[in-house]
Amino acid sequence: MLCDGTPLPDDAATLQALVAGLSAQLAEREQAVTARDRIIETLKGQLAALRRRTFGQSSEKLGRAADQLELQIEELEQHQAERAAAAAPSMPAAHAERVHPIRKPLPAHLPREDEELAPPYAACPGCGGALRRIGEDVSEVLEVVPARLRVRRYVRPVMACRCCGDISQAPPPPVPLPKSNAGASLLADIVLAKYDDHLPAYRQAERFTREGVELPRSTLTEWLGRTAALLTPLAERIAVHVFAASKLHADDTPVPVLAPGAGKTRTGRLWVYARDDRASADTAPPAVLYRYTPDRKGEHPQRQLAGWRGALQADGYAGFGALYETKGADPPAISEVACWAHVRRKFFEVHQAHKGAAAKEVLERIGRLYAVEERVRGQPAAQRAAARQAEAKPEITALRTHLEQLLGQVSGKSALAEAIRYALSRWPALTRYLADGRLEIDNNIAERAMRAVAMGRKNWLFAGSDGGGEAAAVFYTLIETAKSNGHNPRLWLTRVLETFGRDRGLTDFDALLPWSMAPEPATA
Numbered sequence: 001m002l003c004d005g006t007p008l009p010d011d012a013a014t015l016q017a018l019v020a021g022l023s024a025q026l027a028e029r030e031q032a033v034t035a036r037d038r039i040i041e042t043l044k045g046q047l048a049a050l051r052r053r054t055f056g057q058s059s060e061k062l063g064r065a066a067d068q069l070e071l072q073i074e075e076l077e078q079h080q081a082e083r084a085a086a087a088a089p090s091m092p093a094a095h096a097e098r099v100h101p102i103r104k105p106l107p108a109h110l111p112r113e114d115e116e117l118a119p120p121y122a123a124c125p126g127c128g129g130a131l132r133r134i135g136e137d138v139s140e141v142l143e144v145v146p147a148r149l150r151v152r153r154y155v156r157p158v159m160a161c162r163c164c165g166d167i168s169q170a171p172p173p174p175v176p177l178p179k180s181n182a183g184a185s186l187l188a189d190i191v192l193a194k195y196d197d198h199l200p201a202y203r204q205a206e207r208f209t210r211e212g213v214e215l216p217r218s219t220l221t222e223w224l225g226r227t228a229a230l231l232t233p234l235a236e237r238i239a240v241h242v243f244a245a246s247k248l249h250a251d252d253t254p255v256p257v258l259a260p261g262a263g264k265t266r267t268g269r270l271w272v273y274a275r276d277d278r279a280s281a282d283t284a285p286p287a288v289l290y291r292y293t294p295d296r297k298g299e300h301p302q303r304q305l306a307g308w309r310g311a312l313q314a315d316g317y318a319g320f321g322a323l324y325e326t327k328g329a330d331p332p333a334i335s336e337v338a339c340w341a342h343v344r345r346k347f348f349e350v351h352q353a354h355k356g357a358a359a360k361e362v363l364e365r366i367g368r369l370y371a372v373e374e375r376v377r378g379q380p381a382a383q384r385a386a387a388r389q390a391e392a393k394p395e396i397t398a399l400r401t402h403l404e405q406l407l408g409q410v411s412g413k414s415a416l417a418e419a420i421r422y423a424l425s426r427w428p429a430l431t432r433y434l435a436d437g438r439l440e441i442d443n444n445i446a447e448r449a450m451r452a453v454a455m456g457r458k459n460w461l462f463a464g465s466d467g468g469g470e471a472a473a474v475f476y477t478l479i480e481t482a483k484s485n486g487h488n489p490r491l492w493l494t495r496v497l498e499t500f501g502r503d504r505g506l507t508d509f510d511a512l513l514p515w516s517m518a519p520e521p522a523t524a
Contacts, residue, residue, distance in 0.1 A: 106140050109521075149211055152183065174501040177226050184497035187227050190220055192490045195475040198455055228471035230500055235289075235477045237509045242289040245275040246310040247337075247438050249446035252296065252317070253453050255469055268469050269296045270476070271304065272449045276484065280381040280438050285515035288449045288480040292469035298322060305334065311436065313337040313443045316426065338429035340366060341442035346419035358406055359416060365399045373441050381437030388434045396431055400424070449480055485514035492520065 009015055124131060154173035160166070176184055193199040199207075201220040208215040242248070251272050256265040271293065276286040293300040298319025305312070305323060312334050314320050323334045344366045351359035372392045376384040407420045423430065433439035453476065482489040496512050510516060 106142055110142075112140075149186075149208070149213055174498075176230060176497040176501040177223060180223065180226075182223050184501055185494045187223060187497055188490050188493040190223060191227060191475055191493060192479070194224065195472065196452065196479050196489060225467070225471060227497070228474045231478060231496070232474050234496065234509050234512055235474045237513060238287050238477055238481050239289050241285070241513070242273050242275045242287050243308050245277070245284070247275075247277065248308075248310060248312055249274040249276070249440075249443050249449075250301070250312055250314040250320070251443065251446035251450050252301075253450045254296075255292070255453070255472070257294070257466060257469055267295070268466065269293050269300070270450075270453050270469065270473060271301060272446055272453075273304070274446050274449050276445050277438060279377050279440065280384055281378060282381075282438070285513075286481075286484040287514075288477060288484060290453075290473040290476040290480075292466070292473040294466050294469075309333045311335045311337050311432070311439055313339065313440060313446070315339060315342060315443065335432065336429040337432050337439050338426040339443040340369065340430060341444055341447075343419075343423045343426075343430065346422055347416075350415045350419055353415065356416070358410070359419075362399070362403070362406075362419075365395065365402065368395050369441060376437075379437075384437030385435060386437075388437070393434050396434065400427065452476060452480060482514045486519040487514055487517075488520050492517065495520075 009018070119131065121131070123129065152173075156170045156172075159168045161168075175182065176187055190201075190204060193204050194201060201224065202217045204220055205215055205217045249272075252269050253272075255268045255270050257268040269292070271291045273289045273291070274287075275284070275289075277284060278286060291300075291304055296319065298317075298321070301319055302322055312320065312323065314336075316338070320336070324332050324336045326332050344363065347359045347362045347366070350356065351363060369392050372387060372395075376387045379387075403420050403424060407417060407424070410417050410420075433441055453472075478493065479489045482492045492514060495517065499512060500506060
């Protein structure tokens with residue numbers, strides 16, 4: 001396309017043919033870019049639909065599908081940028097420019113280094129006169145400084161008394177793990193890399209090797225295990241805070257666990273209990289507690305919640321059923337609160353499969369319930385309950401009548417009938433939130449807390465043992481609770497480990513809880 005400086009032909013006919021060829025190539029490229037844009041927008045729509053469907057029974061398939069869409073979008077956008085860059089020298093400016101996101105100013109807290117570029121001329125190239133400065137333009141370019149490993153040397157002089165010969169010396173340096181050379185910041189980095197950035201230990205070992213430091217995988221896993229044991233009392237203090245609430249969100253998710261000697265995996269479970277009442281203007285700090293069990297038997301949540309009283313928002317797992325049973329003349333210690341997101345999801349699947357008007361109308365009715373929740377979010381519990389009674393209760397009453405009528409009009413074996421029966425069978429638990437402003441319309445708080453586990457499970461593949469599952473529960477409890485209280489979990493965990501290193505006999509764990517420590521500034 002004459003991008004190498006080749007002179008243009010002189011005769012008009014050849015020029016016309018050249019222009020026609022260039023126009024055809026340009027039209028072909030524009031058509032390809034337009035088609036690729038359509039594909040990207042379609043994939044983004046599909047991805048948004050998948051991301052709206054929170055983690056539940058089919059979370060594995062949904063998560064894999066969403067990740068594949070993410071990869072497809074990345075590849076298409078990367079290829080589009082590559083083609084645009086390659087075509088830029090020869091493409092007219094009007095067509096070479098594509099729409100890009102608006103560039104935001106770089107954060108003010110980032111450190112800045114000024115580098116002044118010397119003018120191209122020492123004197124005026126026209127007349128040779130002296131140049132004087134009349135202004136300046138500043139361009140900011142974001143660079144990255146790779147994480148650097150450093151060695152902190154603690155020098156402990158050995159002192160001897162000139163009179164009696166007694167020898168004295170400072171105690172060994174304060175490290176979180178005795179008889180190791182791992183500092184607090186390194187341990188925090190290893191923990192966060194595995195349980196927040198989802199980088200397994202063997203990949204971290206490769207990363208350290210690139211920096212010229214040999215830290216075998218076995219060393220990293222030993223440090224992770226010892227750190228988990230060190231931090232377990234702090235996680236248990238978070239558990240006390242969680243179970244002091246009168247309303248909890250609960251969920252569980254599978255975790256593959258390596259079966260000893262068999263070379264295969266079995267399925268353990270991670271359970272989550274979330275305390276978060278910020279939506280009802282409660283000032284109690286949010287917290288997230290994880291528990292590991294080797295299987296999904298109902299005895300596990302029953303044991304974990306033994307002695308607790310309150311409202312439990314969870315899915316319809318049968319293992320929770322015994323918690324809601326009436327014993328004697330006393331009301332049940334735990335009241336069941338069901339999740340409208342699960343109901344909506346079933347009707348959404350029916351609508352996606354058949355595009356029927358019946359499922360669409362139910363979705364619109366449920367949407368009006370969520371619109372009420374959006375208006376009252378952040379208001380005190382009493383105001384939320386009053387608004388629900390005035391606005392949501394008539395909608396729910398009408399919805400039940402509509403569902404009962406619709407059930408008699410459709411085939412009893414259809415997916416729509418199954419979705420209706422699912423909703424009607426849980427009606428008391430689904431409507432319990434109307435009278436109590438502390439309760440939520442769905443269990444999305446717990447399902448969001450499980451996303452970190454679902455992401456990590458795809459990367460570190462499985463826990464090496466039941467002990468590994470219990471360690472994961474400790475780390476997830478600390479990391480997710482720190483996040484929910486506004487902390488950078490890496491900096492908070494470093495501060496905690498430094499405290500453990502300085503005080504071997506530490507017993508005041510409450511002072512280290514995320515809500516007892518001010519969040520780290522962005523400049524930290």
